[in-house]
Amino acid sequence: MRAVVIEKPGTINTTTVEDPAPGPRDVVLEVSGVGICGTDLHVLDGDLEGSEYPIIPGHEFAGTVVAAGSAVEKLAVGDRVAVDPNLFCGECHYCRIGRGNLCERYNAMGVIRTPGATAEYCAVPEGNCYPIPEGVELEHAPLIEPLSCAVHGFDLLPGRVGEHYLVYGAGTMGLMMAQLARFAGAASVEVVDINADRLGVAERLAADRTATSADDLDRPEGWEVVVDCTGAVPAIEDGLTRVRKGGTFQVFGVAPEQATASFSPFRVYKDEITVVGSMAVLHSFGRAVELLARKVIDPEVMISHSFGLDGYADAVDRFRRGAGRKLQIRPGA
DSSP, X not given: OEEEEEEETTEEEEEEOOOOOOOTTEEEEEEEEEEEOHHHHHHHHTOSTTOOSXXXXXXXXXXXXXXXXXXXXXXXXXXXXXXXXXXXOSOSHHHHTTOGGGOTTOEETTTSSSOOSSBSEEXXXXXXXXXXXXXXOXXXXXXXXXXXXXXXXXXXXXXXTXXXXXXXXXXXXXXXXXXXXHHXXXXXXEEEOSOGGGHHHHHHHTOSEEESSGGGGOOTTOEEEEEEXXXXXXXXXXXXXXXXXXXXXXXXXXXXXXXXXXXXXXXXXXXXXXXXXXXXXXXXXXXXXXXXXXXSSOHHHHEEEEEOGGGHHHHHHHHHTTOSSEEEEOTTO
């Protein structure tokens, strides 16, 4: 089969590799689509802890079952599924206390050690597959993985209705978090992005107001919930100053592993600011399937461009430039 391979940090090839074969509890999917996200860039750039090379990238994906292992019980050839790419060991301290996303031997398809889905076919464990409901288009289903990350992020927020939200970043994750905030009962949702071209879509989907700087939003008292979806240190540092007393700041975007940010510990203490991270997916994938089926997010607007396997480098370049929204690779194109 043909696949995109990151041979080593900075080196991408579209080449022919061996077809995957299912283990007893695995299925093989014909991949319909795979989304590109910031984590893929961290893998490509070599600044994500634990990534091993060469690796086929791609962890936001869906497809159709074309082969099943001998012990597969719930899936059959022809089934449409989305895949949770996270692979937890099930044995370490964190897995045993129900915090598998903090697994000491954490693995994820297309990210750490196991091949991902930027290929014509991909073998995956049956237990990581979620049937795609009727009415959900197959090309929309790769959005379930990033949506499940956003759902987990909301699990870690206060969850009170009628509060004011500020989201940094109008890319895929910022737009998803803004739409979930609206669905969850926010009093207002405001979005900041230094790329003014992205702000119109944020207003169309969920934002009451947008700006290229939080200074322009004129809320001197701050916001109860501030979420950074950029992973950019300047945004994180600015966002921490915008949290209202007793509020919450969430580090949702993925910063480079060695990045550092400055903040006022005194203010965190004095104003009782909660700072919380959000790592990947935890017991949220199934809920994301249902939310997509209910059209809590708008998939037609979220997906802006698609490419064949040979267009992977072009898609990455567009992503780095902030051109478009969710970019997808469709191996059959």
